[in-house]
Amino acid sequence: MDAMLENSVFSCFVFYSILLILKMYTMAVITGQVRLRKKAFANPEDAERHGGAQFCRTDPYVERCRRAHLNDLENILPFFFLGAIYSMTGPSLVIAQAHFLIFFLGRIIHSAAYLFALKPPTRSLAYTIAQVPCISMAIQILLTVGF
Amino acid sequence: MDAMLENSVFSCFVFYSILLILKMYTMAVITGQVRLRKKAFANPEDAERHGGAQFCRTDPYVERCRRAHLNDLENILPFFFLGAIYSMTGPSLVIAQAHFLIFFLGRIIHSAAYLFALKPPTRSLAYTIAQVPCISMAIQILLTVGF
Amino acid sequence: MDAMLENSVFSCFVFYSILLILKMYTMAVITGQVRLRKKAFANPEDAERHGGAQFCRTDPYVERCRRAHLNDLENILPFFFLGAIYSMTGPSLVIAQAHFLIFFLGRIIHSAAYLFALKPPTRSLAYTIAQVPCISMAIQILLTVGF
Numbered sequence: 001m002d003a004m005l006e007n008s009v010f011s012c013f014v015f016y017s018i019l020l021i022l023k024m025y026t027m028a029v030i031t032g033q034v035r036l037r038k039k040a041f042a043n044p045e046d047a048e049r050h051g052g053a054q055f056c057r058t059d060p061y062v063e064r065c066r067r068a069h070l071n072d073l074e075n076i077l078p079f080f081f082l083g084a085i086y087s088m089t090g091p092s093l094v095i096a097q098a099h100f101l102i103f104f105l106g107r108i109i110h111s112a113a114y115l116f117a118l119k120p121p122t123r124s125l126a127y128t129i130a131q132v133p134c135i136s137m138a139i140q141i142l143l144t145v146g147f
Numbered sequence: 148m149d150a151m152l153e154n155s156v157f158s159c160f161v162f163y164s165i166l167l168i169l170k171m172y173t174m175a176v177i178t179g180q181v182r183l184r185k186k187a188f189a190n191p192e193d194a195e196r197h198g199g200a201q202f203c204r205t206d207p208y209v210e211r212c213r214r215a216h217l218n219d220l221e222n223i224l225p226f227f228f229l230g231a232i233y234s235m236t237g238p239s240l241v242i243a244q245a246h247f248l249i250f251f252l253g254r255i256i257h258s259a260a261y262l263f264a265l266k267p268p269t270r271s272l273a274y275t276i277a278q279v280p281c282i283s284m285a286i287q288i289l290l291t292v293g294f
Numbered sequence: 295m296d297a298m299l300e301n302s303v304f305s306c307f308v309f310y311s312i313l314l315i316l317k318m319y320t321m322a323v324i325t326g327q328v329r330l331r332k333k334a335f336a337n338p339e340d341a342e343r344h345g346g347a348q349f350c351r352t353d354p355y356v357e358r359c360r361r362a363h364l365n366d367l368e369n370i371l372p373f374f375f376l377g378a379i380y381s382m383t384g385p386s387l388v389i390a391q392a393h394f395l396i397f398f399l400g401r402i403i404h405s406a407a408y409l410f411a412l413k414p415p416t417r418s419l420a421y422t423i424a425q426v427p428c429i430s431m432a433i434q435i436l437l438t439v440g441f
Contacts, residue, residue, distance in 0.1 A: 002384055005379075005383065005438060005439060012439075014435060015436070015440075017379075018435050024368070025428075025429075028368060042357075043361075043411065043417075045411050045414055049414040063189075070217075073371070077371050078168045078172075080375045081168065088149060117190065120192055120193055134168075138165050142162070142165055144152060145159075145161050146158070210336075211337070214337075221322060224367070225319075228315065228374045232308055232312075235296060236296075236299065237296055264337065266339065267339055267343040268343075281319075282319075285312050289309070291299060292299060292312075
């Protein structure tokens with residue numbers, strides 16, 4: 001199995017994927033910290049522990065963090081599948097690196113645009129740019145498996 | 148690594164998986180289009196850009212699209228794992244194809260039933276039918292790794 | 295491909311992963327049962343079928359089940375990627391088993407703590423303990439691919 005990690009395209013893919021997983025984990029930590037700071041908890045037992053039942057409430061910024069995180073699940077998790085299979089299709093290293101890097105940067109900018117409420121269409125542009133390599137990989141995989 | 152894509156079962160699995168990823172991406176596009184048409188945005192900055200703060204609001208059909216998309220995440224993403232591992236257990240091609248095709252059709256019908264609010268129990272039936280090959284694959288994998 | 299499943303670390307990882315997929319499916323079943331019992335449906339067509347439009351409503355316990363399920367998506371799905379790649383880095387079997395088992399137990403306790411509203415910080419402690427092997431695997435993978 002080690003042979004897979006010695007493949008340059010696959011190990012490049014793995015590198016960016018792990019960074020994106022750490023980025024997603026960071027979203028969860030940020031959401032938790034905002035809940036504590038804003039005193040806005042989803043569960044009564046958490047609210048009770050941090051001051052009282054009145055703190056079981058929604059907060060606009062907590063909801064923003066949650067939307068950013070959910071958008072990651074919708075886009076980054078399918079990338080793990082696409083990138084792994086795409087790496088098996090024998091792409092050139094430079095082109096593959098471009099795919100992974102564009103996706104990675106697009107998703108980092110997407111999260112920043114979400115969390116800092118940057119002026120539209122920054123966030124949707126970052127989302128769209130990150131989708132381009134995904135659609136490209138999807139097409140290349142379909143061509144390889146004989147669509 | 149190319150050897151994996153030359154395996155008929157695995158490439159059949161990859162084919163349906165990529166179609167399902169494109170289907171999930173379509174859910175996101177539909178949600179975005181409905182937000183624009185209904186003028187119902189989740190973020191104040193998006194509402195401001197499209198007419199004013201009053202359009203930062205929820206809409207029943209946007210919420211329906213979001214639920215359909217979330218249900219995909221809950222079911223299609225685990226299928227990517229199950230299908231990949233199941234392909235490694237050496238199933239017969241015809242039986243494997245039946246597993247993947249039933250899941251694929253079940254999920255397509257599930258999305259259609261959700262988006263068009265088809266008469267119950269169409270949607271829950273499609274969900275249940277799509278779960279059958281998943282449970283079957285899970286059991287066969289557990290038997291292979293020596294449960 | 296069968297060779298991967300004969301690798302002890304990988305098959306141990308697959309074993310716990312399949313159990314966690316079955317656990318996630320159980321969350322969906324529980325949510326559905328609670329919706330029926332509490333008569334709290336997300337879709338008007340479901341409410342109509344089960345007594346009338348007034349049952350298209352939210353319920354605190356249904357929302358709790360949904361949060362527990364979403365937390366699984368945020369944490370268990372990335373584990374499938376991390377565990378698979380980590381298995382390729384050639385870890386010792388005992389250490390790898392410890393990683394997988396700690397994650398597995400942490401997530402089981404997390405779900406129990408969520409569904410039974412156990413006294414804080416049980417749930418967040420279970421979440422944190424389950425994250426430890428994930429961060430450990432992420433670091434070991436980055437070291438292997440030459441961070």
